[in-house]
Amino acid sequence: MNLLPDVMIEKSDEHLALSWVGMTQIQTALQVKALTVPAQLDVGVNLLENNRGIHMSRLYQLQQTHILNQKISSLNFQNFLKNCLESQAEISQSASAQITMQWPLTTVSLKSALPGFRLYPVQLIFQLNQNEFKCWTQFEILYSSTCPQSAKVAMEVNRHENPTGAFDRFLATPHAQRSRALIRVQINEFTEEQIEKLVLNSEAALGTPVQTAVKKSDEMEFAKLNAQNLMFCEDAVRKLSVFLRTQKNVLGFYVLCEHQESLHPHNATAVNAYNYSAPATLQFAK
Numbered sequence: 466m467n468l469l470p471d472v473m474i475e476k477s478d479e480h481l482a483l484s485w486v487g488m489t490q491i492q493t494a495l496q497v498k499a500l501t502v503p504a505q506l507d508v509g510v511n512l513l514e515n516n517r518g519i520h521m522s523r524l525y526q527l528q529q530t531h532i533l534n535q536k537i538s539s540l541n542f543q544n545f546l547k548n549c550l551e552s553q554a555e556i557s558q559s560a561s562a563q564i565t566m567q568w569p570l571t572t573v574s575l576k577s578a579l580p581g582f583r584l585y586p587v588q589l590i591f592q593l594n595q596n597e598f599k600c601w602t603q604f605e606i607l608y609s610s611t612c613p614q615s616a617k618v619a620m621e622v623n624r625h626e627n628p629t630g631a632f633d634r635f636l637a638t639p640h641a642q643r644s645r646a647l648i649r650v651q652i653n654e655f656t657e658e659q660i661e662k663l664v665l666n667s668e669a670a671l672g673t674p675v676q677t678a679v680k681k682s683d684e685m686e687f688a689k690l691n692a693q694n695l696m697f698c699e700d701a702v703r704k705l706s707v708f709l710r711t712q713k714n715v716l717g718f719y720v721l722c723e724h725q726e727s728l729h730p731h732n733a734t735a736v737n738a739y740n741y742s743a744p745a746t747l748q749f750a751k
Contacts, residue, residue: 510557546593561592581677
């Protein structure tokens with residue numbers, strides 16, 4: 466039987482070592498809360514010198530066993546990367562992967578308990594280097610931010626124009642905007658429960674997450690929450706940082722809060738990082 470030639474196994478001193486070689490945007494799916502959630506997978510390995518290339522088809526076949534229609538599990542992801550390395554026949558020493566997906570969550574309105582549904586952008590990165598497994602997640606939450614300075618100015622205007630406090634309309638209102646928090650954490654392990662708790666508790670730390678279906682009673686409660694949680698972007702970053710530093714499963718974090726100003730054509734943005742070490746090769750999208 467004649468074997469077909471495989472140019473990928475060619476050896477040459479001219480072949481430099483490469484930090485990462487693999488496939489990006491593989492179409493796959495994960496099981497989240499009994500739902501099949503579409504996802505994209507990036508997976509690759511490093512390539513030692515003198516080797517021309519890797520066996521990409523082997524990586525694809527492995528994802529069908531370890532990723533496609535599987536639940537989120539650190540152990541499963543670690544075994545996936547181990548098998549990826551073994552599939553390359555000692556031409557690689559490290560492997561890493563990234564999963565990009567929309568995390569499904571049901572919501573309940575603040576007062577009337579109306580049901581709703583949200584999708585949260587979530588990315589998972591995991592890497593295996595010399596038997597050391599590390600994992601990170603990034604997620605995005607949307608919230609309302611009412612400017613403290615604007616609230617103060619609006620209050621002064623209304624007091625000055627209506628010294629008796631009797632009025633049937635506002636002469637000035639504080640400006641608020643839909644705002645975005647981008648949170649990256651290095652965690653000790655991946656579980657569905659851990660990721661979901663991080664998302665929900667981060668929203669709770671801010672106090673004003675966006676709503677889905679609402680009635681008037683819900684809008685009234687939301688207005689109260691905004692008044693109780695006036696915040697600049699600096700305040701929002703601090704709230705999230707305080708929360709994340711209390712989480713035992715969080716080894717380090719990076720937080721970006723972006724207030725998409727209604728007063729200005731530009732955004733107000735603040736960033737904080739604590740004990741955060743970014744992945745070696747793959748990068749989160751902003």
